Amino acid sequence: MIGGEPLTGRDGELAVIRRAIGGNRSGVVIAGPAGVGKTWLAREALRCAATAGECTNWIVGTESARALPLGAFIGVLGNAMSDPLTNVRRVINSFVAQQRRRRVVLGIDDAHLLDGLSALVVHQLAQSGGVRLVVTLRTGGEEPDAVAALWKDRLLARLDLEPLSAPATHQMIEGIVGGPVDARSVTRFQKLTGGNALFLRQLVTDQVAAGRMRQVAGVWMWDGDVAVSPSLSDTVGRQMGQLSPRLALVVDTLSQCEPLSVDVLRDLVSRDDLESAESMGLINVERTSGGLMARLAHPLFGELRRASAGEMHLSLVRGQLAQRLGADPDADMQATVRRALLTLESDLEPAPELYLTSARHAMTLLDLDLADRFATAAARAGAPGADGVRAMNLLLLGRGEEAEAALREMTDRPDGHHWATVRAANLVWMLGRPVDASSVLVGLSALPETAAQVAERLAVEACVDAVSARCEIAVEKARSALASEALPDFHAMMAALAFIMATGARGDVGELGAVADEALKRATTSFQASHMRFWFGAVYGRACRLTGRIDEFVLTAEQLAQSARDVPGLAYANLALLLGNACLVRGHAAEAARLVHEALAGVQIHSITTGLKPASYFALAEAHAKLGQPDQAGDAVAAARSCVPPDFLFMQTALALADGWAMAAGGRLTEAVANVHEAARIARDRGQPTHELACIQAAAQWGDSSQVGRAHELAGALPLPLAAAVAAHAQALCDRDGEGLLTVSAQYRRIGDRAAAADAAAQAAIAFNEGQQRKRGLYAAAIASELADECGGLCTPALRTPAGLKLSGRQRDVVELVVAGLSNREIAEKLVMSVRTVEGHVYRACQRVGAQSRDELASIVRSGPGRPNG
Known part of the structure; x- marks a missing residue:
């Protein structure tokens, strides 16, 4: 620990140093330019040595001591001075004497500033092979010959310390602030400091002290100008x-x-x-x-x-x-x-x-914030068309009320029809008022319209229908609008959004990819559409997930992330959600949670009230639930419920699934299943078969097979590999068919859903053990464990149930609540049963796994299939 702060960002280099100290050589020379962390590393290495009981000494070379013979070792010599060679021998002997009692580790900082005799002492100690040396050296200058000989004569290993890499910079910043830091801030620190550890530490400290860097939604963000302190000025260069x-x-x-x-x-x-x-x-x-x-x-x-x-x-x-x-x-x-x-x-x-x-x-x-500055300045200076550009930019910025005020005034102009449709789009997406948007559009339809104006209106009407879960109508209107060659880029994106949402819900994948490709092509060149690329990508990703096209979604997300460098402001929040969802569908829940937290930080810092906010909470709830964190998942669901617009019927399935995952993570499996069953029924009534399928799949991952008949009906109606996998999953669960569940696991894996694959394999392990097929059970458990580990560590209900523990119905609910930490009385109240019945379930579960207490039962259940208990 240096200056009271732990060493971060240099774990690999520290390991090299520790091996050098304990190896065949006498130690290591740490070489590098100023500020990269040489002294920091050397001190940490000596601290570790002292912790291990070794004797440590710290010597520093300085310009002032360089003029004195043995200047760096004056403190060792004390007052007993004699001729130079005798003094050299006395210094060496003093360290050798310490070595007789226990191993000595000697740190030499700034060895390039050693005088000749001090350098000779260091060289002789290295030759002796007893004392271990950790030497730091600034590159780019002259060093004494005896110091250069340390690595040239292979007495010490040489470690050339490069500037901090981006991951090391990220790690170091998080170590300084004590929490997660968003990626944009890390990139900015990396760019400004060039990986110089000294500059980085001072710059981060200054931004926090000045309030320019602060914690938002649990994530540290630096969104202000650079705060420059006197300390930073001294650190970087006094010549300024x-x-x-x-x-x-x-x-x-x-x-x-x-x-x-x-x-x-x-x-x-x-x-x-x-x-x-x-x-x-x-x-x-x-x-x-x-x-x-x-x-x-x-x-x-x-x-x-x-x-x-x-x-x-x-x-x-x-x-x-x-x-x-x-x-x-x-x-x-x-x-x-x-x-x-x-x-x-x-x-x-x-x-x-x-x-x-x-x-x-x-x-x-x-850069919409900069665009707003330019558009405002252009409007003040009287540039024709500036008010329209600013109004469009306000909409994209999510500043819905300001955009509404500006657009309302523009509807009386000769081009008022165009701006009225933009206003309706703002009412739908930024203000969550599709009913008001519909009123505006109905009013336009009563007026004489050109073919181009009809196409613009239909594009936005399709959005109203899509969010209102009128999928068939939305598809028809969107397709009609997209057929118009005169459709402006903004309206084309509106139509494409509605089309993707509605066809994804209906399971019609034939035109999905082509419409998405055309929309994303527009988004790379058009000022009206550019900012929507990540938002559109997230909507497309949802459709891909619903239809089992996960690899296609992940590829699209990666391509979008590469389509722009140094993504600023609100655009980064949309990108973070897009990438977070791409991680989530692959099963990488921890990385998904990190990215979605960054998205929510952007939502909060930009005061966003659009669909980005609830969509982020949906993803966050699922990620935390799959990590076995019910409290965080429940908090995310509560936040989502508070910000879903009441007329946004399209979001209700996602909300129900997020809620279900949170319930399941907290051990409330019966409630979770009932919740998604109801959502599935509603989706069926609304003509959203893939939404219904998603609900049936989630319930199957929680162990429910009651919808097996409907799952087969959907598999017959939807020519999708995902639909076939879900039907097979429900059937195998119903039949307690271990081989069938392993086949389902492989199907999910081919689709790209590793989390579902892990759950199916875990369920297979239980089915095999119930059938006394222990070897197959161990094999299935190993597959489940491997998949969970590939995902970075999942803790779903299926993975928390160890092979050999036969649980069903209320019994499983009781054990899940034991894992969640509830007392028997609390479980009885939650499940509406007697305390004695709860005790019976707990007792029988303990007997089956050889547990001696509730705590031991919870520990065994948490371990999951293929994992050691405890």
């Missing part, structure tokens, strides 16, 4: 505060926009100043195919200057830079957005057309 005005201008210019062409920079600063900045290590210049490009030597240099330079000065710099960049054509959208932002934050006159163009570009690049 001592620059001449001309050198400061070089740094300030690059701090506002990098990288920059040297040709551009030379029009703003002198060549001599550029050369001086490069020689001082303030900037890096590299030759590229496009010529010489300059960037700051370290990203934090720009943050330090932005924090200390005056705003009037920086406004002037931005204006000069924007004008110079405007002299050349913009290379791409990013270049236009960059130039517009410099103009917006400068002392130049407003540029309305540039702002409006950049608002559209920022929407395409997924």
Whole structure:
């Protein structure tokens, strides 16, 4: 532990050091640039050695002691000084004497600063082979020959310490703040610090202290500007505060926009100043195919200057830079957005057309917050069309009330029909008011309409029908709208969303992939549709899950994640939910929970009230339930229930399934099954056969086979491998057929649902043992255990029931509640039975597994098939 904080992010390197100390060599040299954590690692290695009872010493090389013979070992010599060689021998003997009592581990920090005699002592100790050495060395400079000989003569192993990797950075940040950190914040810290452990520790500490980094929905997020403390300034580079005005201008210019062409920079600063900045290590210049490009030597240099330079000065710099960049054509959208932002934050006159163009570009690049700034500035400057772009952007931002106010005013214009349909879409998706949206659309249908206007209206009407669970009508309207070549990108996405939702619920997979591909193609190029790509991906993923196309969903999610770099703000929350659902359908519940927590943090920080919020809670409830965490699952269900719009009938199946999983995780299996049975009945009445199938599958995973007849009917009606698997699952459960359940496990695995496969294998293990087929039972239990481990550790009701424990009906409910920690009286009240009956069930269950108490019974049940008890 260094400075009271545990070592994180360097576990692999620490293991290498500990092996070097305990191996054939005399220790290790830890080499690397400043700030990568050499001292931190060396101290941790010595702490571990001291904990193991070894004698440790810490020696530091410094510039001031370098001028003195044996300066680093002055403390060892004390007052008894003599000729240099005698002093060297005395220092060596002092450590050898310690070695006679117990092993000595000596840490030498900053060995490149040792004087010659101190370096000789270290070299002689390494040659002696007794004392173990942990030596740190800064690369890029000169070190004494005796130090270089440590690894060149193979006396010590050499460990070249690289900057922290992204995973190590993530681990270190979480160690500092003491909790999960969202991936965007980690990426930002990694980019700013370059993996420098010293900079990272200081930067994280500063952001937390300044309130820029805070915990939201259980996740630490950094969404503000960089807080720069005096400590950070001292850590990164004191020369930042001592620059001449001309050198400061070089740094300030690059701090506002990098990288920059040297040709551009030379029009703003002198060549001599550029050369001086490069020689001082303030900037890096590299030759590229496009010529010489300059960037700051370290990203934090720009943050330090932005924090200390005056705003009037920086406004002037931005204006000069924007004008110079405007002299050349913009290379791409990013270049236009960059130039517009410099103009917006400068002392130049407003540029309305540039702002409006950049608002559209920022929407395409997924930065809706920046788009709102540009659109607002364009509207204030009188750019035609700016109000429409801003209203659309407000809708996509989830700021439904603001969008409603803006769109309501726009419906009286000549193009009011178009904006009325956008308003209806906002009422459906952002405000959860499909009935009000329907009223707007009915009013439009009573007016004369062109064919293009009809298509726009039908696209949004299809959304109203889809969320209202009128799937057949939604499909017809969406298909009609998509047939129009004049359909705007926004309306095309609306129609595609409705089509995917409705066809997924109906199990009609024929056109599913083609419609999804076309919609996602639009979403990569259109400012109206770009931000919807992750939202659409999640809806498509739900349809794929309902129809058993899990591999297709996972592939789509991966492709969408790769379609944009450094996804900002609200877009990242949608992406996190998409990736979380992709993990969940594969059975990786722990990773799913982590990602969905990040999505909910984004929901909270952006005050989102759209479907993203309840959808996140649905996924979170299922993930926690499959991890055997009933309290967290129940909390997620309660949160979901509080934010599902009452008229969103389409979400009711997902809510029922989330609730069922939470109940099952808490041992309330009878209630869980009854809950999804009712949801299945409703889905059947509404013409949502795949929703019904999902309910029957969940019940089967909890051990219920009562819907076997209906499962076979659905398998006959739906030409889907998933439907066949669910029917076979229910049948095998009904027949207590171990071989059949193993076959079902394989079917689920081919579909891609490892969690369901694990449950079926666990149920097979029980069926085999009931039939006295112990070897087959052990085999099935091993498969269940392997699948659960592949998923990162599942703890579902099926996996909690060990092979050999015969449970059914109320008996199983009682044991599940014992596992959940309820007393016999609490179980009796919950299940409406006498305490004596509960006691009887518990007693018989203990007898069957050889448990001596309720606690031992719970421990055995938790262990699951193929796992050791306890």
